Amino acid sequence: MFRIFTVAVAMAVTFATAGAAQDQDTLRVGMSGGYFPFTFVRQDILQGFEVDVMNAVGEETGLKIDFVTMSFSGLIGALASGRIDTIANQITITPEREATFAFT
Numbered sequence: 429m430f431r432i433f434t435v436a437v438a439m440a441v442t443f444a445t446a447g448a449a450q451d452q453d454t455l456r457v458g459m460s461g462g463y464f465p466f467t468f469v470r471q472d473i474l475q476g477f478e479v480d481v482m483n484a485v486g487e488e489t490g491l492k493i494d495f496v497t498m499s500f501s502g503l504i505g506a507l508a509s510g511r512i513d514t515i516a517n518q519i520t521i522t523p524e525r526e527a528t529f530a531f532t
Contacts, residue, residue: 454492457482458512461497466518469497478516504529 459467459478467476474495486493496512503519506512507529521531 453490454494455482455486455489455514456494456496456512458496458498458503458506458515459517460500460503462500463518467516482516 459474461467461469461474463476465476466478467474469475474497479495482493482495485491496506498506500517503512503515503517504525507515519525519531525531
């Protein structure tokens with residue numbers, strides 16, 4: 429079951445970030461690193477459900493995953509400016525965000 433979910437997420441992330449990541453072998457993933465149990469740091473190691481999912485996406489797609497942690501408030505700006513390729517964090521879908529970004 430987890431493998432099916434992982435493949436579905438991998439496909440969704442791949443399609444959502446295809447433009448940004450198609451010419452590179454690294455997917456830059458933004459996250460806060462402070463939203464337990466989804467993304468958190470324990471003993472200086474980034475961990476959590478979203479970290480595991482994105483690592484599985486990397487395995488399925490052959491992309492190296494580069495985690496970029498920052499404050500939650502900076503994630504949308506970092507995505508808009510191209511500093512990261514996607515966000516793996518709990519983000520509320522708003523009409524303004526949906527008009528600019530693909531949510532999967």
